[in-house]
Structures are given as C-alpha cells and as structure tokens.
Amino acid sequence: MGRSPCCEKAHTNKGAWTKEEDQRLISYIRLHGEGCWRSLPKSAGLLRCGKSCRLRWINYLRPDLKRGNFTDEEDELIIKLHSLLGNKWSLIAGRLPGRTDNEIKNYWNTHIKRKLMSRGLDPQTHRPFNATYQPPAPPNDATLRHQSSEIKLTTDSFEDAKCSSGTTEETQPDQHPQKGQLLNLDLAIGPPSQTETRQAWSGNSAESKLERRVAYEFLPVAPSAAAAPEAVCLCCQIGLQRCSSCSNSCNTGLYRYC
DNA sequence: AACTGCTCCAACCGCAGTGAA
DNA sequence: TTTCACTGCGGTTGGAGCAGT
Known part of the structure; x- marks a missing residue:
C-alpha cells in the first residue's frame, strides 16, 4: 500500500506562482504564522499543494531572505562548509543567514563547482584532481x-x-x-x-x-x-x-x- | 530577425525522518 | 511495536532569458 499523495493533484496548480498567489500566501502566514502546510492551501484559498506553499514561502517569500549576489566571503564559507558537510544544503544554509538551501544548492551547482574546478580541485572531495586519492562516499x-x-x-x-x-x-x-x-x-x-x-x-x-x-x-x-x-x-x-x-x-x- | 545552445534558478518529485495514535 | 500523516531534504527538471551565430 503506497503512501497517499500529499494533496489532491487534480485540483492543484503547478508551475510558476502568480503575484496574487504570493499575496494570498503572505497574507495568510502573516495572520496565522507558518506551519500546518497541508491544510494551509485550503485555508488560504490557494489551489496549491502544501509542499509547494512551504517551498514558495521558504525559498522566495520569507521576509528575512537576503536577495542578491553571494559575496566572496559567503563563497569561501560555502566551500568550507561543503568540504565538511558534503551536500547537506540545509545545514550549510543554517550558517548563512538569509540564504536558503535551494539557493545555495543552485549556486553551488552553477558557480562554485566551476570555481573549484578552475582551481584544479574536485568539487566533491575538495582535493586536487591529480592527487592519488580515493574520494570518500558522501556522508552516509x-x-x-x-x-x-x-x-x-x-x-x-x-x-x-x-x-x-x-x-x-x-x-x-x-x-x-x-x-x-x-x-x-x-x-x-x-x-x-x-x-x-x-x-x-x-x-x-x-x-x-x-x-x-x-x-x-x-x-x-x-x-x-x-x-x-x-x-x-x-x-x-x-x-x-x-x-x-x-x-x-x-x-x-x-x-x-x- | 530567427535560430540554437547554454545558463540559471524556481519549482517539482520522491524519499527519509519524526511523532502521534 | 506498528502504522500513518505530515514535514523537511536533496536531487532533478523545465522553462525563461541571454549570448552567439
């Protein structure tokens, strides 16, 4: 027996969020706070799945988010944390106020990986490519x-x-x-x-x-x-x-x- | 202007963890 | 102890926008 779907897929919107949906979500969370994501869409009058609402809020609408480019200091911090934690994006994000795990994950995949490779470092192991080294498995x-x-x-x-x-x-x-x-x-x-x-x-x-x-x-x-x-x-x-x-x-x- | 390929990132999907019943 | 609902996480995808031809 499989797990029941997180929402009634037939009656939910998917894809990009509209300004009206954003506004509804913001207004609802301002009034009632975060949480109860499963029931939130219905209560807020949104045709979205709860997970989608949570993601939208956490990654985009939260007021404490720091938008804009990453600084060099943030870059180096991400690299250091990644060398320690691996792909534990939420933990890394926890050390970068105003940044989300999704944002850091995307930034890693699009910028930092390349940056490390240009330094001759393997982005997964943080060690030189030419080093005779068996990379450890990601943190299991x-x-x-x-x-x-x-x-x-x-x-x-x-x-x-x-x-x-x-x-x-x-x-x-x-x-x-x-x-x-x-x-x-x-x-x-x-x-x-x-x-x-x-x-x-x-x-x-x-x-x-x-x-x-x-x-x-x-x-x-x-x-x-x-x-x-x-x-x-x-x-x-x-x-x-x-x-x-x-x-x-x-x-x-x-x-x-x- | 039209087309193609590439980059970036918001959003989705599936699974794991957790706590309540 | 088991089952199930719910949340959170990490990997992946799709499409918008940009650059090059």
Whole structure:
C-alpha cells in the first residue's frame, strides 16, 4: 500500500506562482504564522499543494531572505562548509543567514563547482584532481559514524557512545581533513536560529550529530584535546561554568559542557 | 530577425525522518 | 511495536532569458 499523495493533484496548480498567489500566501502566514502546510492551501484559498506553499514561502517569500549576489566571503564559507558537510544544503544554509538551501544548492551547482574546478580541485572531495586519492562516499551513515569518532579524537568531552561504538572503518588521515583544518574554519558565522537549533540539535540522527559537530567546531573557544574544554554550553551558546538554563531540559546531550 | 545552445534558478518529485495514535 | 500523516531534504527538471551565430 503506497503512501497517499500529499494533496489532491487534480485540483492543484503547478508551475510558476502568480503575484496574487504570493499575496494570498503572505497574507495568510502573516495572520496565522507558518506551519500546518497541508491544510494551509485550503485555508488560504490557494489551489496549491502544501509542499509547494512551504517551498514558495521558504525559498522566495520569507521576509528575512537576503536577495542578491553571494559575496566572496559567503563563497569561501560555502566551500568550507561543503568540504565538511558534503551536500547537506540545509545545514550549510543554517550558517548563512538569509540564504536558503535551494539557493545555495543552485549556486553551488552553477558557480562554485566551476570555481573549484578552475582551481584544479574536485568539487566533491575538495582535493586536487591529480592527487592519488580515493574520494570518500558522501556522508552516509558509515561516514557519519566515522566523523563522530573523529570528534571523539579531537575532544574527550564530546562523547557519543552510540556512534563511537561500532566504528570499524580504518582511519586514513589522507581521506579526512586534519583537525587543524577543521578548527581553522572561519568563525564569523551567525549562530543557528532557535528553530534550527531545536530541529537540528535535538535527536540522535546522523544529521543532528553532524550539526552538533559543526557547531562544536565553529565555537569561538574550541577545546583542545590536551586541555580541559572551556565552559561553553553548546546548545545555549552561553559561556558559563554551569549553564542552569539548559542542564535540566536540554536533550541534546551537550550540557556536559555546562 | 530567427535560430540554437547554454545558463540559471524556481519549482517539482520522491524519499527519509519524526511523532502521534 | 506498528502504522500513518505530515514535514523537511536533496536531487532533478523545465522553462525563461541571454549570448552567439
């Protein structure tokens, strides 16, 4: 038995959005807020599927979107994040305020890929084309487990028992960025929004772990393996010896830093 | 002016993750 | 534990616009 379609396709519009549809969607979300995408089209009087409404809002109509060309700084940031995360566009977008995953994905495919190739770098591996190197698979469960164990190597405070156990891949330094490289990432990145934090940092999915890893490595005070980590709460971003605001309610497991 | 090929990006599609029942 | 509805993500597509001939 297949999944029921997300909407009644026979009675929905497809293709480019009209100004009137945009206006209806904006007005409705202003009044009622985001969410309930499935019922939104009917409530807003739109002959669109909920997914289509959500996409239109997120990628085009949201008021906080930054339109216009990407800056060189954004370019470099995207490249750095992509080298770390792979094609995790939503995570990358979470570090670029005002940019959407779709926008970044398109920009990557049309500009940055070419830019990297002109530098003689493989856009997937971020390594020189002529290097004798077997490209790692894009972040799948196995590589995520590997990456999680890498976290364990860079700090003994960030434990993730589920991930670190069962890691059978051999560590081949040439296939992964060095610790120094990871920590050398530009720190001028905005913190994730509350929503992003809630969504990406909770749970124990591979995605969440990856997000935590990025957040961890982008922290202003990255703990070294030798010294005890500075007290920075990863989920609250509060630099206190003990963060009382999250230690009880936080389910990310990151409160160990508090 | 007409045609062709290319680029770019908005939008679609299918699947995975998540939480409620 | 299973099923199902819903949301979000990443890959892909289609068409508008532009440049070259």
